[in-house]
Amino acid sequence: MKLTHTICPSCSVGCGINLITQKQEAVGTYPYKRYPINEGKSCKKGRECYGMITEEKRLLNPHIKKTSLVGSNWDESLNLAVSKIKSYEPEEIGIIGSGNCTNEECEILKKFATSLGAENIGYPAGNFPNFDFETGNLNDVENSQFILITGNVLKEYPLIGRKIILAKENGAEIITIDYPQKTTTGMISDQYIQTESIRQFLDDEAEKIQTKLNESSLILVSKLDNKEELEEFHQMAAKSNSKIIPIMKECNSRGAMNILPPLSEDELKTMINGMNLLYIVGDDLASQLGETLKKVDFLITQSTTLNQTALLSDVVFPSACWVEKTGSFTNITGNTQKVQQILPPPGEAMDDATIIMKIAEKMEIDL
Numbered sequence: 001m002k003l004t005h006t007i008c009p010s011c012s013v014g015c016g017i018n019l020i021t022q023k024q025e026a027v028g029t030y031p032y033k034r035y036p037i038n039e040g041k042s043c044k045k046g047r048e049c050y051g052m053i054t055e056e057k058r059l060l061n062p063h064i065k066k067t068s069l070v071g072s073n074w075d076e077s078l079n080l081a082v083s084k085i086k087s088y089e090p091e092e093i094g095i096i097g098s099g100n101c102t103n104e105e106c107e108i109l110k111k112f113a114t115s116l117g118a119e120n121i122g123y124p125a126g127n128f129p130n131f132d133f134e135t136g137n138l139n140d141v142e143n144s145q146f147i148l149i150t151g152n153v154l155k156e157y158p159l160i161g162r163k164i165i166l167a168k169e170n171g172a173e174i175i176t177i178d179y180p181q182k183t184t185t186g187m188i189s190d191q192y193i194q195t196e197s198i199r200q201f202l203d204d205e206a207e208k209i210q211t212k213l214n215e216s217s218l219i220l221v222s223k224l225d226n227k228e229e230l231e232e233f234h235q236m237a238a239k240s241n242s243k244i245i246p247i248m249k250e251c252n253s254r255g256a257m258n259i260l261p262p263l264s265e266d267e268l269k270t271m272i273n274g275m276n277l278l279y280i281v282g283d284d285l286a287s288q289l290g291e292t293l294k295k296v297d298f299l300i301t302q303s304t305t306l307n308q309t310a311l312l313s314d315v316v317f318p319s320a321c322w323v324e325k326t327g328s329f330t331n332i333t334g335n336t337q338k339v340q341q342i343l344p345p346p347g348e349a350m351d352d353a354t355i356i357m358k359i360a361e362k363m364e365i366d367l
């Protein structure tokens with residue numbers, strides 16, 4: 001049995017974990033005791049993340065659509081993808097990366113799009129815009145005297161939740177804003193502001209809350225209804241010398257945002273509606289965009305599993321998951337952490353960067 005250090009891929013907090021392997025197979029995880037972010041703790045999603053590696057639906061070889069999706073080989077599937085990419089004008093091609101991809105994979109995808117002249121590129125960022133203000137760090141959570149939270153941070157980002165509880169034990173006042181009647185975060189808060197929208201909070205309640213904010217306060221923004229709202233929370237923090245941490249979903253959301261344009265769901269739909277060929281790397285967008293994806297003439301995906309998006313695709317390339325490649329993830333506080341390859345990808349799967357380079361090579365594009 002072997003323990004190898006890696007970063008948890010299940011959310012944007014960036015906890016350190018150890019992957020337990022036995023005879024080159026992932027069998028579990030163990031929290032990394034000395035890791036400053038999670039101090040030897042991990043949540044259920046973190047403990048179970050090795051399931052991504054052993055998942056039954058892992059794709060072991062490329063697939064192409066004939067009457068249905070069937071197994072293929074690298075040559076045939078690459079040739080098909082390349083001939084289709086060549087048959088469309090750059091403005092008919094949309095390219096979508098992911099906050100699950102490493103920084104290096106996002107860079108190579110961007111270079112590929114630039115070489116093609118394809119300007120329709122981005123990654124699904126929920127409602128978060130790119131931002132360049134300084135964020136607080138994770139130690140600020142437990143050291144704050146007042147914490148304003150949007151969304152259910154305790155449930156979605158449990159290791160930040162742990163720090164919120166520590167802050168509460170140290171006497172901090174916690175106010176949460178959200179829509180449902182009850183949330184885990186709301187239950188531990190001193191005040192739960194149930195609102196119809198974040199906009200409603202900003203219009204009706206923000207001024208009152210502003211009087212509570214000072215240099216020992218922190219704003220944790222995990223829920224937004226649109227991109228503009230983040231700047232309003234930033235202004236609340238800036239006016240009061242409070243700290244602010246925007247919390248995006250995926251392990252490399254912050255890194256992807258620095259490389260690819262962040263797209264909201266509406267922006268994604270608008271972009272995809274105008275495309276004839278779509279190339280998706282690293283995200284299962286079918287549940288979110290199913291009908292929109294069906295309108296695209298030709299869909300190429302890179303995926304670790306035969307998920308819903310893969311099933312809608314014309315070509316699917318099998319990709320490596322996080323411990324099967326080397327690269328880096330940037331967590332919510334801007335900390336860029338390396339991940340090393342621990343296991344070989346299964347079957348004929350390859351890491352996303354290699355697949356993009358193989359397509360580029362066939363197109364005689366020099367990346």
Ligand code: SF4
Pocket residue numbers: 008009010011012013014015038041042043044045046047157158159160
């Ligand atoms: S809080 Fe996030 S990064 Fe940390 S163990 Fe849980 S899922 Fe993984």
